[in-house]
Amino acid sequence: MKVKLAKTAGFCMGVRRAMEIVLAENNKGVHPLYTYGPLIHNRQVLALLETKGIRGVDTITGLREGTIVIRAHGIPPTERRVLKASRLRIKDATCPRVARVQGIINTHTKQGYHAVIVGDEGHPEVKGLLGYAHGRGRVIGSADQVARLPRMKQVVVVAQTTQAAQNFREVVEAIQARFPGALIFDTICDATYSRQREAQEFAGQVDGVVVVGGYDSGNTRRLVQISRDAGMPTFHVETERxxxxxxxxxxEVVGVSAGASTPNWMIKKVVREIEGIWTRKETALGRWLMRAGRFLLLSNVVVAGGAFAVASAAAVLSGRKTDMVYPLLAFFYVYAMHVLNRFLDKGASAYNDPEVAFFYRRHRTFLIISGIISIIMALALAYSVGLGVLLAMAALNILGIMYSIPLVPAGIRHLWEYSRIKDIPGSKTLSEALAWGVVSVVLPFLGNQVIALPAAVTAFIFVFSLTYIRSALFDIFQEQGDLIVGVETLPITWGEEKTLLLLQGIAICTAIVLVVASLVGAVGPFAFLLILSVFSSVVCLVVYEKKWLHPGRRLETLLEGNFYLTGLLGLVWQLWM
Structure with a gap:
């Protein structure tokens, strides 16, 4: 079955920020760690936090030490004062959008205005907003409730940040009719507008809609209602079950949207389950081809094939004799490292990509055996070239396997901040790019193939940059899972925006290196053609940044396809030149 995933599906900015705050504290070893009320409205996420020892509390009575995180919905100022008077360390995870509404209410009610909050009475965010009204606040949920409001001279109107846009407009019309001088602040956040607009736009594009999110999540329930009002068969689910x-x-085609508190891994599970439903129009051949393609992608055969393609192009760029040995070395090495490290590091897989985690559990024996065979094949090929290449390949394999293994003895592990190579911030992206560069360029150099040093350096920079961009972009896709298990990747350390800027800068610098190296004669004119590969990497960055494609199989295929484009360019160059 085809699935159309909403671009806005997943955590909103406020929820993501709250999760980052509480998980960052947890990953620093801060305990005891509490949240003041449920951090967000998602039972599965709250259960996950509980497993990490992060407990939600409704009162601080009896709590004498520790850190308490204020929920994303915010709290009334009276409760904030109670927290400040305690001995607890406070981390404020109030959504900035909510804090802005609190400020509007606080400022205007101090000036004598009466605040009318359009929202769900009893919702934690609304309770917090009322606390800033200095006793001059009213909550209404629909236009027909405007008539029940008392007579008021000065009125300021705000909205719960996740209110339905249409409902807010109707309420505002009714208020302006009764209170002509009312000040109106549309405080529905942009993410809410975007989600609701996408839910409406699904009509005519899909046959039905699945909305993923907590049953007690107000913004999720509104998405469900908006979709149903648009005439779409709509299903509200918490999990794939x-x-x-x-x-x-x-x-035939199902749209999937999600509430602001729904994590990516839950959305992916639902999408995978829907895609596995066999519709009446699907043929057995089409389904087999789809399964075969997924098998190749999930088993890392596709990425290993990409390594083969890049190594082939690197040979052309560096001006050395092209053969099958070094591309095959790259294929077997990359396949083995991706497969075996997945088993050595099980932590984030369940959150980053549940489909991959399930695949590895299901095909565990086959994948382990094929990974070991790949190491043997890589070593055998290296031996056929020479002792230097064999030793280098053996070292690469050892380092690759050691990446996820604790190197510091358990007894003294508390003395060191990093017990594994993978614990070092940004090491995943850097080590993968270095390994691809070594296996594609350095090993042939050690194998006594005639390669000029400037050409080898240029080829290494090209392979390193292409791989670094791919790896870092995958780190961005997997940020939620990495944050949960405490892996400090580049996006977590630097932030997504800075990481994307860095990757764009790397792409530009790589293109400049290719041009300059060709102009000064360090490499041949093939370097100009490889700028297409660099441009393709930039396209992947833009596609993600503009949300033209949601992180998933299509975007991953586009990213992996860049390596095959590189290999194809090398092949075409050899055939035509």
């Missing part, structure tokens, strides 16, 4: 597969099987 809640899907009505019989009804979905009658559809």
């Amino acid at each position: 809640d899907l009505d597969k019989e009804k979905l099987a009658t559809m």
